[in-house]
Amino acid sequence: MRRELITDTAIRLVAEEGMRGLTHRAVDRRAGLPEGSTSAYFRTRKALVEGFVARLAELERLDLMPDPDDVAGSIARTLDSWLVERDRTLARYAAMLEATHHPELTSILAHSPREQATALAAMLGHEDPERAGAHFTAFLEGLLFYRLVGAGSTSGPTPGTQESVDDLRLAVEKALRP
Amino acid sequence: MRRELITDTAIRLVAEEGMRGLTHRAVDRRAGLPEGSTSAYFRTRKALVEGFVARLAELERLDLMPDPDDVAGSIARTLDSWLVERDRTLARYAAMLEATHHPELTSILAHSPREQATALAAMLGHEDPERAGAHFTAFLEGLLFYRLVGAGSTSGPTPGTQESVDDLRLAVEKALRP
DNA sequence: CAGCCTCCTCTACAGATGTAGAAGAATCTA
DNA sequence: TAGATTCTTCTACATCTGTAGAGGAGGCTG
Numbered sequence: 001m002r003r004e005l006i007t008d009t010a011i012r013l014v015a016e017e018g019m020r021g022l023t024h025r026a027v028d029r030r031a032g033l034p035e036g037s038t039s040a041y042f043r044t045r046k047a048l049v050e051g052f053v054a055r056l057a058e059l060e061r062l063d064l065m066p067d068p069d070d071v072a073g074s075i076a077r078t079l080d081s082w083l084v085e086r087d088r089t090l091a092r093y094a095a096m097l098e099a100t101h102h103p104e105l106t107s108i109l110a111h112s113p114r115e116q117a118t119a120l121a122a123m124l125g126h127e128d129p130e131r132a133g134a135h136f137t138a139f140l141e142g143l144l145f146y147r148l149v150g151a152g153s154t155s156g157p158t159p160g161t162q163e164s165v166d167d168l169r170l171a172v173e174k175a176l177r178p
Numbered sequence: 179m180r181r182e183l184i185t186d187t188a189i190r191l192v193a194e195e196g197m198r199g200l201t202h203r204a205v206d207r208r209a210g211l212p213e214g215s216t217s218a219y220f221r222t223r224k225a226l227v228e229g230f231v232a233r234l235a236e237l238e239r240l241d242l243m244p245d246p247d248d249v250a251g252s253i254a255r256t257l258d259s260w261l262v263e264r265d266r267t268l269a270r271y272a273a274m275l276e277a278t279h280h281p282e283l284t285s286i287l288a289h290s291p292r293e294q295a296t297a298l299a300a301m302l303g304h305e306d307p308e309r310a311g312a313h314f315t316a317f318l319e320g321l322l323f324y325r326l327v328g329a330g331s332t333s334g335p336t337p338g339t340q341e342s343v344d345d346l347r348l349a350v351e352k353a354l355r356p
Numbered sequence: 357c358a359g360c361c362t363c364c365t366c367t368a369c370a371g372a373t374g375t376a377g378a379a380g381a382a383t384c385t386a
Numbered sequence: 387t388a389g390a391t392t393c394t395t396c397t398a399c400a401t402c403t404g405t406a407g408a409g410g411a412g413g414c415t416g
Binding site for chain 1: 194195196197198268271272274275276277278279284309312313315316317318319320321322323324325327328329330331332333334345348349352353
């Protein structure tokens with residue numbers, strides 16, 4: 001339980017201050033724990049990073065498989081929820097960037113929406129489901145990134161509003177067209 | 179000139195080790211400069227970060243406006259070149275994430291491909307160029323991110339090859355369809 | 357009850373980091 | 387050439403960070 005308090009705090013810290021802000025003592029302070037606690041649970045920094053990434057993966061292990069009656073709508077709602085959970089999504093980006101030079105994180109992070117997207121594309125009758133799935137995934141990834149940290153973060157509709165969901169749905173619908 | 183050596187080294191460092199690896203002394207060592215050099219040119223870490231981001235923006239200030247005779251192809255080639263320039267693009271992602279909690283970086287980074295994308299969408303006869311431009315930009319952003327740090331980084335074609343450009347072109351063509 | 361085990365807190369310490377200033381080297385100006 | 391100005395290197399120091407171990411609090415087992 002202390003363990004989760006620590007990893008959850010780490011996620012918030014990374015979202016707000018970047019990987020650089022993730023230190024044992026900073027987590028202690030932020031979580032209101034006595035100094036040394038984080039260091040006791042995660043002896044090395046590597047362990048702390050892996051712990052926080054694992055927690056992230058655990059929190060995100062919701063399936064992307066959409067409601068067949070409203071594919072675009074349900075995907076749009078999922079995306080919007082990720083925009084609302086800003087901290088978690090930002091922390092995930094930081095973790096993905098980190099995985100670039102620490103390959104062991106890749107396996108922890110892999111929640112592989114790609115296979116799901118491929119399956120989805122096949123389901124919808126694309127001729128090249130493999131590629132279409134990849135492009136579709138890329139598009140979702142891009143929508144999210146664009147709206148959260150890219151140019152769309154200042155200009156787009158406010159996450160959590162109907163307008164935001166509608167905007168996303170329009171984009172998703174377009175991406176789904178074969 | 180020493181200044182550029184320092185900022186260019188900083189870009190490489192950030193790409194390879196993340197923001198956490200960006201320290202005055204690390205830059206000195208990496209650039210083969212005597213200890214203290216980076217600290218002399220950029221007295222504070224904030225200055226160092228701003229310096230490296232500014233250099234990044236300077237290097238990327240190439241216009242995205244594509245060849246009208248081969249819109250998809252020229253965009254695909256630009257994207258592929260960004261995949262090839264892996265370090266620079268990774269550093270840009272790190273900088274964008276950093277800008278999330280250091281707003282002053284936003285203005286340095288703003289190279290606004292969005293307006294260009296909007297104009298492009300209008301040119302191609304979209305009914306809602308504003309929105310279509312945003313979606314198009316998001317899609318490009320996503321393609322890049324997906325292939326460089328996302329799931330596509332392990333499975334996609336090798337950047338710099340014809341196959342890579344072709345794959346990107348297919349995606350871009352699709353995104354351009356009204 | 358005694359002993360044991362787990363969880364937690366505290367403290368220590370070597371090394372890294374941010375920052376600043378002193379002093380030397382190089383270049384320019386007159 | 388002499389002096390002034392800028393560029394460069396070196397050094398110092400307070401603080402932060404990663405890491406480890408000693409020991410205490412509390413509960414569980416027999």
